[in-house]
Amino acid sequence: MSVPGKEPRAPLALTMGDAAGIGPELALQAWRDRYADRLPAFVLYADVALMRATARSAGFDEARIVPVADLSAGAEVFEDALPVFPIPLAEPAQPGTPSVNNGPATISAIRTAVADVAAGRASAVVTNPIAKSVLYGAGFEFPGHTEYLGALAAEFWPRDPADPVMLLASSQLRVVPLTIHVPLKDVPALLTADKIIKTARIMAASLRRDFGIESPRIAVAGLNPHAGEDGALGSEDSEIIRPAIEALQAEGLNVTGPLAADTMFHEAARKTYDAALAMYHDQGLIPIKTLAFDEGVNATIGLPFVRTSPDHGTAFGIAGKGVASAASLKAALKLAGEMSARRRRTGTT
Structure with missing residues (x-):
């Protein structure tokens, strides 16, 4: 009524x-x-x-x-x-x-x-x-x-500019995969500092506007094991991801990383950030579907309207x-x- x-x-x-x-x-x-x-x-x-x-x-x-x-x-x-x-x-x-x-x-x-x-x-x-x-x-x-x-x-x-970004959300974790439905072998070539910067900006804006977080904290995953191990396990983390994070920090955004993906999703680590930016589909979706398989939500951010969907x-x-x-x-x-x-x-x- x-x-x-x-x-x-x-x-x-x-x-x-x-x-x-x-x-x-x-x-x-x-x-x-x-x-x-x-x-x-x-x-x-x-x-x-x-x-x-x-x-x-x-x-x-x-x-x-x-x-x-x-x-x-x-x-x-x-x-x-x-x-x-x-x-x-x-x-x-x-x-x-x-x-x-x-x-x-x-x-x-x-x-x-x-x-x-x-x-x-x-x-x-x-x-x-x-x-x-x-x-x-x-x-x-x-x-x-x-x-x-x-x-x-x-x-x-x-x-109104539209830059749709897929964000998976639950009460325990929010995560965005930078690349989505592409073969794993193609992911390294698709990573660019500009793409990381643009996606993190969209995330920060949505966390403020849609989730009511005034000063959002974003954790960025590395691509390679141990975030590249100082170049021993890959150069993308130091040559692409880290410079993007430094540029975002220079803008005043609270962004950290690149972090080793195998240690950034446990309970204590999740308390240090409001959303995580993963480099590829499974890196981000495995943890959230493990934590909240039945309650996870797919939210498309970066749009001039609100859209959500079940995460299945x-x-x-x-x-x-x-x-x-x-x-x-x-x-x-x-x-x-x-x-x-x-x-x-x-x-x-």
Whole structure:
């Protein structure tokens, strides 16, 4: 119920992800636990028939799936039913069996959600997992969610620079991988001082704006074992990473490193920084998934809007079996609500 004289907060825009994955059932679980877990109101962008079928198979009352054409009604509907903004599928979805024909609907859900945030109808975007290989067959031209969101940001916020960066967050660790989905053998050639400096600046800005940390501390991992061992185990740490850190320090940022990656993620070490910058995918994702496999959140920082996502995939192997955990999605919804609230309070975008 809205408070008299106070404009209600726009709901979060939650996309269905791949219709054959676990996204639809996770959305139902999150709505079911909305009060117990104190979740912000959200509207699900999905096929209505899909959600009613998912509700039936999961033992939910399908009458609690309510289509909404106007997001302003979403928060009101959310109290008693799951509001669904209709994104029709080309064909009925079968749990665990993705269809290229439904790829355009997956893409449409993301695009529509971002457009609604740009128009002020939604406060942030939360995306359920997609299957990139399925979308490629449907003509998707981006490596993944992050790159597509960057393109949408440039389209809907043409005056605001968009430099999307993937940050994985949990209560125990925040980490950014400098390079993401590339072969390990290609990582050294992709490291540049400019890339490290740019990414660390984006991290510092987001830690202040989105996480409320006034003086953020960033720890930078070395590339090689023991951060190169003074050149004995590789030159990248001393020739690329260290000069970048010194440049950031000269700007007044609290950045340390390069640190040996095998000793920077234990409990005592994590207390010395607010976020870590890893040099490659597994260097950063192994520790956070070990610490918070079920509760980790993928947040895209460096965008003019808030976007979060569960830190897991479509899980086709367990889709429709009622065993998927919604813990990460709930954490993503909470974080999106917190980030958008901070931006609203401070008047930042």
